[in-house]
Amino acid sequence: METYYRPTGDLHRTEIVILKSRFITTICRAIDQDEARDFIRQVRDEMSDASHHVYAFRAGYGNTVTEGMSDDGEPSGTSGPPTLAVLRGSDLGDIVLVTTRYFGGTKLGTGGLVRAYSDSAKTALESLPTELKAPKTQLGFDVPYHLYEQVKNLVVEHGGIINEEDFAVEVTIMVTFYRDAVENFTAELTELSSGQIEPILLAELDN
Numbered sequence: 001m002e003t004y005y006r007p008t009g010d011l012h013r014t015e016i017v018i019l020k021s022r023f024i025t026t027i028c029r030a031i032d033q034d035e036a037r038d039f040i041r042q043v044r045d046e047m048s049d050a051s052h053h054v055y056a057f058r059a060g061y062g063n064t065v066t067e068g069m070s071d072d073g074e075p076s077g078t079s080g081p082p083t084l085a086v087l088r089g090s091d092l093g094d095i096v097l098v099t100t101r102y103f104g105g106t107k108l109g110t111g112g113l114v115r116a117y118s119d120s121a122k123t124a125l126e127s128l129p130t131e132l133k134a135p136k137t138q139l140g141f142d143v144p145y146h147l148y149e150q151v152k153n154l155v156v157e158h159g160g161i162i163n164e165e166d167f168a169v170e171v172t173i174m175v176t177f178y179r180d181a182v183e184n185f186t187a188e189l190t191e192l193s194s195g196q197i198e199p200i201l202l203a204e205l206d207n
Contacts (some may be wrong), residue, residue, distance in 0.1 A: 003134040004061040006094035016203040018116050020104025024050075025124035030096040032059045033066050043098040051103040054117055055132040056084035061093030061133075074101075078113035099123055135179040138163070138202040139186075142170040147193055154192060157162040163191065174202060 008027040017025045024041050030036035036057035044053050056069040068082035079099070085096060099120045108116055143151045148171050155162060155173075158181045166172040177185060189197055 002062045002064075004093045004134050004179050006061075006092055006131045008129045008131045011123065012128050014120075014127065016116075016120055016123055017104075018112075018119075019106040019108060021106070021108070022100075022102040022104065023116055023120040024095060024100040024102075025120045026100070027095065027097045027124055027128055029094050030057055030059050033057075033068065035059065036068065036096040039096050040098055043100060047100045049102075049106070050100045052079070052101040053098055054079040054083060054101070054107050055096065055098040056121075057081060057085050057096035058084075058093055065093065072116075074113055075110055078107065078110050079117040082114045082118045082120050086118055086125065090125050092125075093196065094133065097124065101113060132178070136176050136202070136205040137179045137182050138174060138176050138205065139182070139199040139205070140172065140174045140202050141189075141197050141199040142172050143197060144170055146195075147197070151189065151197070154185065154188055158188075160185065176205070179204070 007027055009029045009201040014026065015022060017023070024047070028039050032038055036059050040053065040055050052072045054070065054074060056068065056073050059066045067084060069084040071078060079142045081151055083097060083099060087097060099117055149174070152162070155175050158177060160175045160177045160181070162173060162175050164174040186199055189199065
């Protein structure tokens with residue numbers, strides 16, 4: 001499975017104004033073409049009074065990527081293609097981007113439109129939260145209270161995310177790691193606990 005960066009999944013929105021035209025760019029994650037087109041429809045419905053909804057998407061990544069774009073009524077080639085070019089340059093996967101334009105009364109010309117839509121996409125991507133898409137592993141283990149803080153610190157050091165904690169006779173912890181971090185984490189956990197703590201494999205995750 002390929003490893004790549006993609007949006008975290010939360011809706012992300014930015015806005016720039018050029019000669020009184022508002023360019024509102026909205027980004028979300030889309031793992032396939034259907035998700036991308038559903039999101040585009042949602043943005044259209046939300047701002048149905050806008051002049052244009054220019055979009056581009058890259059669902060998947062690398063050899064399996066599916067791309068799409070639209071000028072949505074702007075002069076041909078002035079908005080969709082430059083937006084897709086910005087997405088390609090970002091090297092992100094699973095991404096859909098819609099730039100909604102509210103016309104401000106001044107025509108920008110073809111060169112001005114290319115710059116405006118490119119700048120809108122770049123501005124949004126600059127602040128976009130992303131995450132690494134890579135195989136993950138969920139582990140579970142019981143931790144004696146006197147080792148709890150040290151184990152939590154060890155989880156953080158290895159990039160783990162604590163999904164659940166249950167405080168009983170011991171602390172039962174469920175953690176998700178990137179798969180390539182599991183071996184080193186397990187070795188250091190064994191050393192820290194003198195072999196007392198034995199992680200149990202709960203799940204292998206590809207998303």
